[in-house]
Amino acid sequence: MKPKSTIVNLPVYQPGKPIEEVKKEFGLNDVVKLASNENPYGSSPRVKDAILAELDNISIYPDGSSASLTAAVGKDLGVNSNQIIFGCGSDEIIALITRAFFVPGDETIMADQTFSVYKSNADIEGAISIEVPLKDGTHDLDAMLAATTDRTKIIWICNPNNPTGTIVSEQALISFLDAVPSNIMVVLDEAYCEYVTDPTYPNSLNILSKYANLVILRTFSKIYGLASLRIGYGVGHPEVIKLINQVREPFNTSRIGQAAAKVALEDQEYVNYCREHNTRGISYLQGEFDRLGLAYFPAHGNFIMVNVDRAGLEVFQELIQLGVIVRAGHQRYPEYIRVSVGTQAQNVVFIKALEQVLRAESAHV
Numbered sequence: 001m002k003p004k005s006t007i008v009n010l011p012v013y014q015p016g017k018p019i020e021e022v023k024k025e026f027g028l029n030d031v032v033k034l035a036s037n038e039n040p041y042g043s044s045p046r047v048k049d050a051i052l053a054e055l056d057n058i059s060i061y062p063d064g065s066s067a068s069l070t071a072a073v074g075k076d077l078g079v080n081s082n083q084i085i086f087g088c089g090s091d092e093i094i095a096l097i098t099r100a101f102f103v104p105g106d107e108t109i110m111a112d113q114t115f116s117v118y119k120s121n122a123d124i125e126g127a128i129s130i131e132v133p134l135k136d137g138t139h140d141l142d143a144m145l146a147a148t149t150d151r152t153k154i155i156w157i158c159n160p161n162n163p164t165g166t167i168v169s170e171q172a173l174i175s176f177l178d179a180v181p182s183n184i185m186v187v188l189d190e191a192y193c194e195y196v197t198d199p200t201y202p203n204s205l206n207i208l209s210k211y212a213n214l215v216i217l218r219t220f221s222k223i224y225g226l227a228s229l230r231i232g233y234g235v236g237h238p239e240v241i242k243l244i245n246q247v248r249e250p251f252n253t254s255r256i257g258q259a260a261a262k263v264a265l266e267d268q269e270y271v272n273y274c275r276e277h278n279t280r281g282i283s284y285l286q287g288e289f290d291r292l293g294l295a296y297f298p299a300h301g302n303f304i305m306v307n308v309d310r311a312g313l314e315v316f317q318e319l320i321q322l323g324v325i326v327r328a329g330h331q332r333y334p335e336y337i338r339v340s341v342g343t344q345a346q347n348v349v350f351i352k353a354l355e356q357v358l359r360a361e362s363a364h365v
């Protein structure tokens with residue numbers, strides 16, 4: 001059997017280590033996972049009842065078009081239903097976009113340290129990824145624009161950027177969109193937008209009608225706390241959404257996921273609660289990093305990337321032995337770790353463990 005040549009050397013995606021695996025491997029009773037930017041408070045308390053109510057219907061296929069959820073999200077965002085597409089997480093929307101638009105040899109532009117799923121899907125479709133260096137951890141929109149050619153098909157902007165947590169401002173985004181040729185799609189991944197409190201952050205939905213080549217990605221996996229139910233979505237021009245829909249599998253989101261997302265969306269009080277606690281968590285962690293003399297990128301999502309001044313992968317390994325799972329191994333930033341903002345209790349456990357790891361290291365020097 002001969003696979004597609006583009007996938008032969010493709011690495012398998014490595015998610016954050018599961019808690020149970022770490023407990024077993026290191027003989028630990030308590031493990032704190034701050035590795036996958038999940039919501040440490042879980043989902044809205046209303047979600048449970050919505051799921052239970054849906055259990056009687058699990059033998060029936062879901063509504064493939066997610067009509068009821070689409071209407072609810074459309075109303076919330078102020079866009080029409082034909083401008084929204086739901087997927088098995090926004091991961092799937094990324095895959096569908098690449099499936100619908102790339103042919104081998106197309107070029108696509110992204111930051112050199114950003115969400116890896118853009119490049120892996122581009123690779124699968126035989127598109128060539130042009131990775132533009134971040135500037136101070138932030139998308140360098142001028143350099144990304146300068147990297148466009150007549151073969152460029154899609155530009156990916158992750159805002160806030162995973163893993164650095166930095167944002168591009170509304171002004172910078174608008175100048176960029178004004179300059180990008182209209183035949184190039186700009187995908188604006190806003191997986192963490194609900195966490196952002198910075199007033200310069202773009203209101204992308206307000207500008208969407210001006211740019212037919214703009215597609216916004218959002219998800220219920222982060223602040224809505226529904227990561228395991230796999231509901232993400234794309235918002236864009238009806239023609240573009242129609243094309244993406246044409247390559248979507250018929251039943252790509254579940255009944256339970258749709259029902260849970262709908263009630264989670266209604267509970268904005270809970271979303272506000274999570275945002276406020278996340279903001280406090282960021283202040284606490286940044287304060288502790290200052291105390292420890294560690295540099296970090298300004299965090300706008302629910303995670304922080306901090307410079308631990310030695311191999312991030314080593315610190316990752318030592319933290320895991322103390323029962324704290326973070327992320328490391330970022331090619332562009334080998335001395336950084338990325339930590340998700342947890343509950344205050346989890347953040348304290350993380351800081352204690354980090355201090356212990358770093359103190360042990362300085363005692364060795």
Ligand SMILES: Cc1ncc(COP(=O)(O)O)c(C=O)c1O
Nearest residue numbers: 089090091115162191219221232
């Ligand atoms: C920037 C970004 N985009 C998209 C996703 C995918 O989220 P999901 O597929 O759970 O909606 C993630 C998940 O971590 C992410 O960090």
